[in-house]
Amino acid sequence: MPREYRLPSQRRTRLTRRGRLALLFAAIAAVAAAVMVTLLPGEEAPETPRRLLIPEGWRAPQVYAAIDRELKLPPGSTKAAVATAALPLPAEAKGNPEGFLFPATYPVTSKTTPGELLTYMVRTANGKLATPAVANGGRTQGMTPYQTATLASIIEAEADTRAEMGKVARVVHNRLAKSMPLQMDSTLNYALNRSTVDVTLGDTRIDHPFNTYERQGLPPTPIDSPGLAAMAAAVAPTPGDWLFFVTVKPGDTRFSATYEEHKRHVAEFNRNRAAAGRAQAGPRAG
Structure with a gap:
């Protein structure tokens, strides 16, 4: 019967008194060195980054002003x-970062420069436009990433909620397919450097590249900083035959396939606005 083979017993290595003292002194030296590194004259604790929030829908001048304030x-x-x-912008942008200053929260320290922060924002926007859903959807729709950003910026400005973004996108796609002017108030507001729902007939007649009442197709550049939800809606619009929409009152946006239906919704919008104006004015002495 074969005998079981056992490894030779190993004796535990024992440190001499001199060895124990050497280890002790080495440990003390390491702790002292660590303390010395921590307390070296002139050294400062690492700076805790501040946070700069860029909301969806901000225009480039708003982003510039926020960076100036944060960086003092x-x-x-x-x-x-x-x-x-x-900046790593697409050639179509011609150096204009509008639409590519991606809305997010960015870390900022006393050493951050405007160029570094802008580059970070543009790279983030490029990354979002390159996500498979957005990039593949854009190719399916026959749009370049820059066109996707432009359409997404309109959606960001026009939709009251994320749930409405797909429908707003569908209106834009349907109008483009029919060679109809987009007639978006948001592009007029961008042209006039304002934000309002009070668009007049005279406004719709101004001679301006961003007047989508007079000019067909997308505006020449994005009009704000769209988020990922707006980008996704731009390339995957909700199915529908809508050509018009109007927010009759907060939380109530009506989408219409015919101009007659749209006119009824606009009339309701005007009645609501008139009633709100009377309520704000209060009772008049008579």
Whole structure:
């Protein structure tokens, strides 16, 4: 019967007194060195980054002003930095970062520069436009990433809720397919550097590249910073035959396939606005 083979017994290595003292002194030296590194003269604790929030729908001038404030720079510093920042923008942008200053929360320290922050924002936007859902959807719709950003910026400005974004996108796609002017108030507001629902007949007749009442197709550039939800809606619109929409009152946006139906909704919008104006004015002495 074969005998069981056993490994030779190993004796535990025992440190001599001199060895124990050497280890003790080495440990003390390591702790002392760590304390010395921590307390070296002139050394400062790592700076905790601050947070800069860029909301969805902000225009480039709003982003520039927010960066100037956060970095404690003179007004106009960030806007001036665009020319030298070598931002990774698509060629269609022609150096204009509108639509590519992605809305998010960004870390900022005392060493952050406007160029670095703008580059971070543009790279983030490029990354979102390159996500499979957005990129593949854009190719299916025959749109470049820049066109996707432009359409998404309109959706961001026009939709009251995320649930409405797909329907707003469908209206835009349907109008483009029929060679109809988009007739978006948001693009007029961008042209006039304002934000209002009070668009007049005279406004719709101005000679301006962003007047989508007079000019067909998408505007020449995005009109704000769209988020990922708006980008996704731009390339995957909700199925429907709508050509018009109007927000009759907060939380109540009506989408219509015919102009007659749309006119009824606009009339209701006007009645609601008139009633709200009378309520704000209060009772008049008579």
